[in-house]
Amino acid sequence: MSKPEKLIENGIRLDGRKPDELRPIKIKVGVLNRADGSCYFEFGGNKVIAAVYGPREVHPRHMQKSTSAVVRYRYNMASFSVEERKRPGPDRRSIEVSKVSREALEPVIFQEYFPRSAIDIFVEVLQADAGTRTAGINAASLALADAGIPMKSLVSACAVGKVDDTLVLDLNKDEDNYGQADMPIAMTPDGKITLLQMDGHLTRDEFREGLEMAKSGCMAIAEMQKAALLEKYSGQIGGDAIE
Amino acid sequence: MAELRKDYIYNLMIKGEREDGRTFDQYREITIDTNVIEKAEGSARVKLGDTHLVVGVKIQPGTPFPDTPDQGVIITNLELIPLASPVFESGPPREDAIELARVVDRGIRESGAIDLSKLCVTPGEKVWMVFIDVHVLDDGGNIMDAASLGAIAALMTAKLPAKRFDLGEDSPVPIRDVPVAVTAVEVGGSIMFDPSLNEQSIAGTKLTVISNQDGCLSGMQKSGVHPLTTEQINYIVDNAIEKAKELRQKFLEI
Numbered sequence: 001m002s003k004p005e006k007l008i009e010n011g012i013r014l015d016g017r018k019p020d021e022l023r024p025i026k027i028k029v030g031v032l033n034r035a036d037g038s039c040y041f042e043f044g045g046n047k048v049i050a051a052v053y054g055p056r057e058v059h060p061r062h063m064q065k066s067t068s069a070v071v072r073y074r075y076n077m078a079s080f081s082v083e084e085r086k087r088p089g090p091d092r093r094s095i096e097v098s099k100v101s102r103e104a105l106e107p108v109i110f111q112e113y114f115p116r117s118a119i120d121i122f123v124e125v126l127q128a129d130a131g132t133r134t135a136g137i138n139a140a141s142l143a144l145a146d147a148g149i150p151m152k153s154l155v156s157a158c159a160v161g162k163v164d165d166t167l168v169l170d171l172n173k174d175e176d177n178y179g180q181a182d183m184p185i186a187m188t189p190d191g192k193i194t195l196l197q198m199d200g201h202l203t204r205d206e207f208r209e210g211l212e213m214a215k216s217g218c219m220a221i222a223e224m225q226k227a228a229l230l231e232k233y234s235g236q237i238g239g240d241a242i243e
Numbered sequence: 244m245a246e247l248r249k250d251y252i253y254n255l256m257i258k259g260e261r262e263d264g265r266t267f268d269q270y271r272e273i274t275i276d277t278n279v280i281e282k283a284e285g286s287a288r289v290k291l292g293d294t295h296l297v298v299g300v301k302i303q304p305g306t307p308f309p310d311t312p313d314q315g316v317i318i319t320n321l322e323l324i325p326l327a328s329p330v331f332e333s334g335p336p337r338e339d340a341i342e343l344a345r346v347v348d349r350g351i352r353e354s355g356a357i358d359l360s361k362l363c364v365t366p367g368e369k370v371w372m373v374f375i376d377v378h379v380l381d382d383g384g385n386i387m388d389a390a391s392l393g394a395i396a397a398l399m400t401a402k403l404p405a406k407r408f409d410l411g412e413d414s415p416v417p418i419r420d421v422p423v424a425v426t427a428v429e430v431g432g433s434i435m436f437d438p439s440l441n442e443q444s445i446a447g448t449k450l451t452v453i454s455n456q457d458g459c460l461s462g463m464q465k466s467g468v469h470p471l472t473t474e475q476i477n478y479i480v481d482n483a484i485e486k487a488k489e490l491r492q493k494f495l496e497i
Contacts (some may be wrong), residue, residue, distance in 0.1 A: 196450070
């Protein structure tokens with residue numbers, strides 16, 4: 001596809017959203033049987049699935065830490081997830097995404113409860129549509145909760161960007177490709193920022209405004225994450241006993 | 244050992260001091276020498292305090308990517324070779340080296356520092372490929388900023404070797420902007436710019452802010468496990484933009 005003439009017309013984006021509107025989100029917690037925790041997350045055209053294994057033994061052994069758990073995060077894109085087939089396996093981009101995503105989640109995990117063990121997070125992008133790392137973090141956060149890993153809070157993530165000189169929340173693929181800036185952000189419900197990346201061109205004021213915009217987006221996602229957890233567990237907590 | 248060092252730096256920090264006597268927003272001494280490698284099309288040696296690295300730019304003709312047939316190609320690589328630190332190991336680059344390289348690359352690319360359309364020789368067939376290779380020789384902390392300074396300095400002195408490939412006369416690489424990366428770390432709630440090796444090793448988190456000549460941001464990367472507050476981020480961004488203006492003066496001396 002070539003660059004559309006305008007990405008925003010009369011304040012409405014090409015996919016019909018307002019500048020500060022998120023794409024539709026669908027969440028399902030506990031979708032895999034073998035994993036200790038799992039989550040399926042749809043974020044617009046993104047379809048990602050996260051699995052958590054652990055706390056479990058660390059292999060290779062030399063990676064283990066004597067005072068806390070090691071958290072490992074593998075972000076992987078399926079070869080069929082993008083327009084042009086992606087060569088399978090980790091590339092430089094996915095290694096970087098894995099690193100920043102792991103760091104986005106580590107602060108909320110009580111790692112010191114599990115010395116000499118590993119908490120493994122696997123995120124598989126089945127379909128990519130701009131914003132896969134944020135979708136992955138949202139899914140992984142719920143998969144951790146589903147696995148029963150003690151956490152201080154959930155982590156929610158979304159991106160802010162600039163297209164046609166306007167700040168927009170949650171870029172879609174065209175906006176990502178032809179936009180002027182992209183800034184993925186992850187935060188805890190109390191507003192602490194655990195992931196911040198940016199590329200493109202933003203003025204200082206646009207940056208400040210964008211940060212606030214991302215905050216409101218993350219808060220909205222946090223509510224949906226909570227609802228998805230409740231959907232799975234509210235029936236189980238005491239529910240059976242009462243009947 | 245790590246705990247002792249952490250206590251030491253932390254206690255200094257509470258008193259508003261740093262181990263080398265700098266203020267929290269002060270950079271270490273910077274020297275940039277260019278054209279240090281004659282075989283490279285452009286090169287720079289950067290010393291930022293104890294950190295020492297060499298950036299070499301090699302340029303050669305190649306085929307463009309199918310989606311950008313009329314634009315040159317930039318490829319950035321950074322190696323943390325075992326010569327530079329006892330903790331670096333040989334083998335394929337690990338995630339920290341990949342992250343550093345990708346952030347340096349982002350600074351050059353996203354700021355539009357190089358006019359890629361001017362690197363096109365024949366659309367769809369032949370373009371200039373610019374390889375930026377960063378060789379860290381001595382790790383004294385804050386490799387990120389040193390590498391970014393070195394990359395743009397090397398590019399500013401680099402020539403397109405047209406004569407060697409029978410493509411006309413040599414010409415300078417078309418530079419449009421001078422992006423400057425400024426890195427700060429958060430240590431026990433305080434923000435310190437240009438972290439030394441010790442400061443970096445105990446820091447909870449690191450934020451790199453890359454800004455352009457017009458004072459706008461072209462790249463950012465948070466690295467490390469501690470979260471940051473909005474106030475801390477805004478503080479770093481504001482200071483980084485000002486700091487970048489100072490550092491950019493260094494290039495007038497080249």
